[in-house]
Each structure stands twice: as structure tokens, then as C-alpha cells.
Amino acid sequence: MYRMIIVDDLPIIVQGLMDLFSSQEDLTLYPAYSGYEALEVLKREKIDIVLSDIKMPGMEGIELLHEVRKYWPACKVIFLTSYDDFHYVKSAISGGGSDYLLKTETSDAIQAAVHKAITELESEYEAKKRLHQAQMAKKQAIPLLQQQYLHGLMHRESRPSPEKLSEQLRHMDIPLSSDRPVLLLVGRIDSWGDKADAVDRKLMLYAVQNIAEEYLSSSTRLVSSVYEELNLFWLLQPQGEQPATGDVIAEEAVWSHTFTFCFAMLESIQRACRDILKLPVSFVMSETPLPWNQLADKFETMQTIFLTEPGAGTELRLTDVTAGKTEGTSDSDKSRLLSSKTKKIDLLRHYLENGAEGEFNQLYNEIMDTGGETYSGFMRLEMYHSLASVFLSYLNLHPTASAVFAQIDASRLTHVERSVTWEEMQQYFARLAALIFAYRAEKPMQNEHDVVSWMNDYIRKHLADDLSLTHLAEQAHLHPAYLSRLYKQITGISLTDMINHCRLEKAKELLKASHYKIYEIAGLVGYDSRLSFIRFFKTQMSMTPQDYRDL
Structure with missing residues (x-):
């Protein structure tokens, strides 16, 4: 109207x-x-x-x-x-x-x-409606664009000139000045607790960003981003105008106040995350402002600090200067202790493979019971990957056990969060071992007999084809070693003996009931060479194929 x-x-x-x-x-x-x-x-x-x-x-x-x-x-x-x-x-x-x-x-x-x-x-x-829609779309896309842009800066994918940086910050609605350095703050979720759902975790990360902004924005201009989908970082600058050019003392005072304020506020941010979100969060912060072109190097260093510091889950507050100065057992002593533990993991593999649940649990508890949280992140990751290899090896040898992994997050065997705690690791692998032992005890033997029956039928129908162990395992969708062991366990004879038996019986049938020539029969039972077939037949029957036919 x-x-x-x-x-x-x-x-x-x-x-x-x-x-x-x-x-x-x-x-x-x-x-x-x-x-x-x-x-x-x-x-x-x-x-x-x-x-x-x-x-x-x-x-x-x-x-x-x-x-x-x-x-x-x-x-x-x-x-x-x-x-x-x-x-x-x-x-x-x-x-x-x-x-x-x-x-x-x-x-x-x-x-x-x-x-x-x-x-x-x-x-x-x-026209106005389209413009408004475009502006709304841009507004909705800005957080994602900011995250992608900041990710590029932190991983050296983008190295803009100072002029280009200023233009890009403005275009991305990032409230920072390209003319000033920035303080870098890196955050890590120490433990997700019962928050296993990916959507829940993303919401929690968004909430952590909001809490940090609420505490820090009164004295800083800041922008934050998520990296590796599980951790965060912030870039911070002081509020207000930059001191006059050349006023070094005033500029140093501004940055000193900004660092002191932000670092002090980290304790309040941690408390809010703990009380409201039930999340323990650790932080490491640069003590001095960084030029934009040095951010990537410092970011890499500060991520490493989390892995070299012991005490995951203890809500660390570190700076890039004070990190590594925590007291306690020396790293060399911890390394020797961890080495002694990892050497026992091959024995765990043996117990798991042979179904020795009691022995497995006793040794596993011995390996995992002490000192876990005093290890650095690198040490915990070493132990994690050593244990994961035990279960991956078992799965490769026993593909039918894959049903176990429907009951647990199997992706954690190949992808581990840097912030994994010793307790989370201990619980995960203990649960996985319990499921495997339960599966071994309850799996129906009929399934194994079905595999053997199918294999016997396949061999008889494909005597002229490739009957190597590798090929048979591919047809059965099983690991070769597992198929060989399973077949011998169920039948009492090896696959090779079964194949030779079937070839001999088929050759005897063809020699008596057909007019095929000897070399033709050799091909029909899987021998490329007439002489190889004759040697095989004579070894089995103590006579040549022609002698057998003439009887």
C-alpha cells in the first residue's frame, strides 16, 4: 500500500x-x-x-x-x-x-x-531488500570468514603486506589495527568430561569465547578463533588511541597494563568456565606484544608449551616466558619411567591376542596406575599411540571383531586430542579391552564354521584360479593370518593341505572319467606346467597321472 x-x-x-x-x-x-x-x-x-x-x-x-x-x-x-x-x-x-x-x-x-x-x-x-539480505548473509558469514582468515595468518597460509593487512582487517570486521602489534592468548580445553558430542563441544567453545570477551573487552579490543576444532586463541590490543609516535615510555606502559589486566583476568575466566560450563581450561599468553608477521612462529611455540608442560586438567596459566619452569620430577626421570611402561605394552598385545583377560587387566593396571598426570603432553601422546597400536593390530588380525567398535568411539584409535588426560586414556582403553574380551567369550562359533564351509566351497569351484592365501583372504574379507589360523583351528588341517587335497581328487576324477589330455587336466586343477602337475601327482599317489589313468 x-x-x-x-x-x-x-x-x-x-x-x-x-x-x-x-x-x-x-x-x-x-x-x-x-x-x-x-x-x-x-x-x-x-x-x-x-x-x-x-x-x-x-x-x-x-x-x-x-x-x-x-x-x-x-x-x-x-x-x-x-x-x-x-x-x-x-x-x-x-x-x-x-x-x-x-x-x-x-x-x-x-x-x-x-x-x-x-x-x-x-x-x-x-533493491534495498536484496542489499539487506546480502548484508545479513555477510553478517552471518563474518565469523566463519574471520576464523578462516585468522587460521591462514597463524599457519603462514596468508602473509599480507601492512597495507593489505589493514584492508583485510577492515573487510573482515576485525576490530584490530594493523599499525599496532598484538598480544597472543592461546586456550586449551583440558578435559571434555562427558561432552562427547561434537555439536555440544562447538557450543562450549563458543561459550568460552563469550566468557573471555565479557571479561577482557572492557580494556581490550579482541578477536578470537577456534583451531583444530577443539582449542582457541585470541588476538588482543589495548582499548583507546595509540600514544603519539615516538612516545616509547607511554606505549610500553599501555602494553604492560594490558598484559597485567588480561593475565589477571584469566583466573576469573577459568572460574566461570569451571562453574558455568563444567570445563577446565588452560591458557598460555605472550608477555610482550608481537608484530603481525611474527604471530605464526609464536603461535606454534605456544601450542608446544601445552605439550611440554605436565599437569593436564589443572587449569594452567602460563606465559611464553615462564613456561617450562614448573618444579617436580625431572623430565629425564619421567621419560625413563614412561619407557619402562611402554616396554610392557608388547606383553599386553600377547595377552589380548590369546584371550588372557586376567593377565591383561593386571598388567594394564600396573602400567596405568601411577604418575599419569605428571607427564607432559608429548609423553602422554607417546603412551596413547603405543596403546592404540595394540588394539589396531588386534582389529587387523580379527576383522570380525569390528562389531566391538560400534559400541565405542573407534575414531579415537587413529585421532587423539592433544589435550587427552591420563584418566581419559586409561578409561578408554580399559573399556575397549573389556568389550573385546566380552566379544571373544560370546561370539557364536557357527559364524566361524560358516567361513570354513564357504572357503571349502570356493576352493572346489576355483581350482584353476589363484588360490593363494592373500587372494582367498581378500575374497573372505579377512586378514590372511587370521584366515589361516581360523581354518587350521576349525578343521585341523592347513589351507594348503585342503587345496592340494581338492586338486588331487579333481585330477583323479578327470583322469578316469574324461578324455582330457594330461596338460589340459593340469590347467583345470591350477597348474600352469604339465611337469609341475606330474611331480605333484606322483608325490601324492606314488605314480604318474598316465599310470593312474591306465589302471
């Missing part, structure tokens, strides 16, 4: 135009008999179209046009004029009028002019 004022000092013209447009449902009409009356309407109503005489007593059309532009800049103004008012028309169009008509024009022409104005209003509305 659009609103239109009809303005003329002659009532008969106003009434005639009101009658002309009265049937147009998309127009609300307002009569005005002077520019002043029109102005009163403009003050209280949003007007979309003004259809006005250009020359009127008191306030003329050009003056009215200026008032219209003050109140409703997008309003379309159509002037009615006579032949001798051309100079007025010129002023009207240059002043922002939309169109003009001669008073002698037909009703159709006047309606067409108003319809044109409505069409222009519709087009402008659609």
Missing part, C-alpha cells in the same frame, strides 16, 4: 484527480489545497508519492519539493505544469523531482505517470 498527496490550489482539480485514482486499491489518497496543507500531511504521514501543481499561491511546488526531501527522501514527486512553465520544470527535475506532466494531458497519461512512480518504488524496495 502506498500513500499519495494530491496538491492543487483549485479544488476542482484536486477532486477530479481524487476521483481518477479512487478505484486504485494500492493507493491511499490525501487531498491538499496548498503547499502548506501538504506539508502538514507530510509531517504526520509517510508519503510515497506527491502529485502537485508546480505554481501555487504561497508555497510553490519547488519549495514543497525541498520540504518533501527533508521528510521523505525516497518520495516520488510528479509536477503538473503548463506550456509556459518550462523553467520551473527544469528546476523541479534538477531539484529531485521524479516526473512532470502538462495539465492538458489525458487521464491515462496521468495514471501512467503515477504507475511509473509506483514501479520505481517497488524496484527500489526490491
Whole structure:
């Protein structure tokens, strides 16, 4: 619905135009008999179209046009004029009028002019709507764009010049200045607890970002991002204007205050994350501001600090200077202790393979029971991967046990979070071992017999084909070593003996009941060479194939 004022000092013209447009449902009409009356309407109503005489007593059309532009800049103004008012028309169009008509024009022409104005209003509305949608889409995409951009900076994928950096920060709505260095703050979730769902974790990371911003934004400008989907970092600059160029003392004081404030606030952020989100979070922060082109190197160093420091889950607050100065058992002593533990893992592999659950649990508890949380992240990862290899080896040898992994997050065997705690590791592998032992105890033997029956049938039907252990295992979708061991366990004979037996029986059948030549029979039972077949047959029967046929 659009609103239109009809303005003329002659009532008969106003009434005639009101009658002309009265049937147009998309127009609300307002009569005005002077520019002043029109102005009163403009003050209280949003007007979309003004259809006005250009020359009127008191306030003329050009003056009215200026008032219209003050109140409703997008309003379309159509002037009615006579032949001798051309100079007025010129002023009207240059002043922002939309169109003009001669008073002698037909009703159709006047309606067409108003319809044109409505069409222009519709087009402008659609253009604004598209612009608004584009702005909304950009606003929604900005967090993702920021994260991708910051990720590129931190991983040396992007190395913009200072001029380009300034442009990119502005384009990404990142509230930092390219002319100033930044403080780098890196955060790590020490333990996710029971928050295993990926969506829950993303929400928790978003909440940590919000908590940090709430505590830090009063004195800093900052931007944050997630990396490796599980950890975070922030770039920070002081609030307010940069001190005058050359005022080194003032600049150092500003940065010193900013670091002191932010580092002190980390304790409050940790407490809020612990109480509200039930998450322990650790931080490491650069003590001095960093030039933009040094961020990637420092970021890499600060990530490593988390792995070299013991005490995951203890809500660390470190700086890039103080890291590594924690007291306690020396790293060399811890390394020797860990080495003694990892050497026992091969014995765990043996117990798992042979179903010795009691022995496995006793040794596993011995390996995992002491000192776990005093190890650095690198040491914990070494132990994690050593244990994971035990279970991956078991799965490779026993593919039918893959059903076990439907009950547990099997992806953790090949992908481990850097922040994994000793307790999480201990619980995960203990649970996995328990599932495997339960599977071994409960798996139906009928399934294994089915495999053997299928294998015997396959061998008999494919005597002329490749019957190597590797090929047979591929057909059965089993590991070769597992297939060989399973077959011998169920039948009491090896696969090789079974294949030789089937080839001999088929050869004897063909020698007695067919007219195939010896070399043809050799090919039918899987021998490329006639002589190889004769040697095999003579070894098995103590006579040649021809002697057997002649009996």
C-alpha cells in the first residue's frame, strides 16, 4: 500500500484527480489545497508519492519539493505544469523531482505517470531488500570468514603486506589495527568430561569465547578463533588511541597494563568456565606484544608449551616466558619411567591376542596406575599411540571383531586430542579391552564354521584360479593370518593341505572319467606346467597321472 498527496490550489482539480485514482486499491489518497496543507500531511504521514501543481499561491511546488526531501527522501514527486512553465520544470527535475506532466494531458497519461512512480518504488524496495539480505548473509558469514582468515595468518597460509593487512582487517570486521602489534592468548580445553558430542563441544567453545570477551573487552579490543576444532586463541590490543609516535615510555606502559589486566583476568575466566560450563581450561599468553608477521612462529611455540608442560586438567596459566619452569620430577626421570611402561605394552598385545583377560587387566593396571598426570603432553601422546597400536593390530588380525567398535568411539584409535588426560586414556582403553574380551567369550562359533564351509566351497569351484592365501583372504574379507589360523583351528588341517587335497581328487576324477589330455587336466586343477602337475601327482599317489589313468 502506498500513500499519495494530491496538491492543487483549485479544488476542482484536486477532486477530479481524487476521483481518477479512487478505484486504485494500492493507493491511499490525501487531498491538499496548498503547499502548506501538504506539508502538514507530510509531517504526520509517510508519503510515497506527491502529485502537485508546480505554481501555487504561497508555497510553490519547488519549495514543497525541498520540504518533501527533508521528510521523505525516497518520495516520488510528479509536477503538473503548463506550456509556459518550462523553467520551473527544469528546476523541479534538477531539484529531485521524479516526473512532470502538462495539465492538458489525458487521464491515462496521468495514471501512467503515477504507475511509473509506483514501479520505481517497488524496484527500489526490491533493491534495498536484496542489499539487506546480502548484508545479513555477510553478517552471518563474518565469523566463519574471520576464523578462516585468522587460521591462514597463524599457519603462514596468508602473509599480507601492512597495507593489505589493514584492508583485510577492515573487510573482515576485525576490530584490530594493523599499525599496532598484538598480544597472543592461546586456550586449551583440558578435559571434555562427558561432552562427547561434537555439536555440544562447538557450543562450549563458543561459550568460552563469550566468557573471555565479557571479561577482557572492557580494556581490550579482541578477536578470537577456534583451531583444530577443539582449542582457541585470541588476538588482543589495548582499548583507546595509540600514544603519539615516538612516545616509547607511554606505549610500553599501555602494553604492560594490558598484559597485567588480561593475565589477571584469566583466573576469573577459568572460574566461570569451571562453574558455568563444567570445563577446565588452560591458557598460555605472550608477555610482550608481537608484530603481525611474527604471530605464526609464536603461535606454534605456544601450542608446544601445552605439550611440554605436565599437569593436564589443572587449569594452567602460563606465559611464553615462564613456561617450562614448573618444579617436580625431572623430565629425564619421567621419560625413563614412561619407557619402562611402554616396554610392557608388547606383553599386553600377547595377552589380548590369546584371550588372557586376567593377565591383561593386571598388567594394564600396573602400567596405568601411577604418575599419569605428571607427564607432559608429548609423553602422554607417546603412551596413547603405543596403546592404540595394540588394539589396531588386534582389529587387523580379527576383522570380525569390528562389531566391538560400534559400541565405542573407534575414531579415537587413529585421532587423539592433544589435550587427552591420563584418566581419559586409561578409561578408554580399559573399556575397549573389556568389550573385546566380552566379544571373544560370546561370539557364536557357527559364524566361524560358516567361513570354513564357504572357503571349502570356493576352493572346489576355483581350482584353476589363484588360490593363494592373500587372494582367498581378500575374497573372505579377512586378514590372511587370521584366515589361516581360523581354518587350521576349525578343521585341523592347513589351507594348503585342503587345496592340494581338492586338486588331487579333481585330477583323479578327470583322469578316469574324461578324455582330457594330461596338460589340459593340469590347467583345470591350477597348474600352469604339465611337469609341475606330474611331480605333484606322483608325490601324492606314488605314480604318474598316465599310470593312474591306465589302471
